[in-house]
Each structure stands twice: as structure tokens, then as C-alpha cells.
Amino acid sequence: MSWYAKTRFYHIADLTTWQLCPCPKTYEKVHPLYRPTAKQLSVLYPSVIDWIPFPSIREKLIRLHAGNPQIDRIFCDAVSAYVVEACMSDIVSGAAPSRVYLRVNDLLTAGGWDQVDECGSWAAALPVPKVNDLFTSPGCARAAFQYLSMDGGASRYKMDPAFFGKYPELYDASTPDILAQGIPLKPDIQPTLTYPQPLDISVYQIYRSFIGFTVSSISDRQNRVYVSTHSYPPAM
Secondary structure, three states: OOHHHHOOOOHHHHHHHHHHOOOHHHHHHOOOOOOOOHHHHHOOOOHHHHHOOOHHHHHHHHHHHOOOOOHHHHHHHHHHOEEEEEEHHHHEOOOOOOEEEEEHHHHHHHOOOOOOOOOOOOOOOOOEOOOOHHHHOHHHHHHHHHHOOHHHOHHHOEEOHHHHHHOHHHOOOOOHHHEOOOEEEOOOOOOOOOOOOOOOHHHHHHHHHHHHHHHHHHHHHHHHHHHHHOOOOOOO
């Protein structure tokens, strides 16, 4: 399952609509975290930058990397660095109540979401016996993902400090709240999103999947609005 579907990045559907049809109506529907800043509205830059839900990082990318041929790699590194903070004693048995943070992508990868578990053998509950279980057991990874509400959207996310260690020029000291605090919990090898490859059938299927996700998200929301505005009185 694609990362944008599992994390319920429905806000990207509104953002994509604005990219395709920029006007006041579509702009107002874009989530505040993704809503283009004045700089974004005044200059040309790679549109993939719009997908990052941190305005300060977007503006830094536009100013410093808009012409960088490696912009897709930087974008994938940024998305891979989204984290959620937690109390360690809530997720690991016997641990101290220390502040920790986990990458969303680590738990997505460990969760085996594309695999079917008809027998429920992956079912698990928190806290887990040891930290490593979060990244080696699909059930534990899913339990942590759901407990930490990682599917609640970008408003819950912060950035892994390691990202700014790699790209220090993208850190903005005026927005320290986007930087995760605490101890990182991570697997031995951290996966990152794969940047776009030359167009072939598999890449075509990825783009087709995203188009389907966007259209479905918009249709579902429109249906909910229709139902809420066309409610019928209870039968007498």
C-alpha cells in the first residue's frame, strides 16, 4: 500500500487540485500546513516541494535548491524523516518514561501492510517486550503505528533531527517546534522512499495509483458533504 494512502494524506488531494487548477476556491481548501506561502505564489520552482507540510522547509528549498537536479532525492529524504514523538514506557515494557520519537516510514515498512494476515497471527498489543520488536514484528509495528495515530495526518508529524544533520541549510531557527525531541527509536537500517525512476510500466502504475487515490479522496469528501446537506427527517 502506498505511503500516502496508509498515512491518510488526504490533504494532498486538495493540494493536487490546487496545483492543477490554482484559484481562490481551491486555495482555500488546501490544509493550512500545505497552503502555499507568499513566496510559493510569486516564484517558479519544482512542484514536488509543495508536498512538504512544513512551510519553513518549503521556502528554504525554493531559495536554496529549486535548481538542484537532486531535488527528488532531498524530497524523499524529507518525507522519510517524518516522526511522531512518544513516551517510551507506553510502547516498550519496563522502559523509563522518556521522550522518544519514531519515523513513520520505519513502522510503515515493518508493518507489512501489503500482506494479508487472515489468521490474525500478527495481532499484537503495546507495550512490546523490546524495542527491536517494533521493527521486526509486523503486528508490533502496526500496533505502534495505530497507537501513535500516525494515520492522523501531517499535523502530528515533526522532523527527525538527522534530516537537518544531512541538510543543515534547511533548518530554520525561528521554527524549532518542528524538530523532534528525545531519543530516536529506529531499526538497524532505516529505509527511505525511492525517488522517481525513468518511466516504465511499474512507474506508470504508481502514478496511476496516485491519480486513483486523489480522485477517490475528492469523491468521498463530496459524498459526505452531500449526505450531510441532504439529511432527511426521521420517519413519523
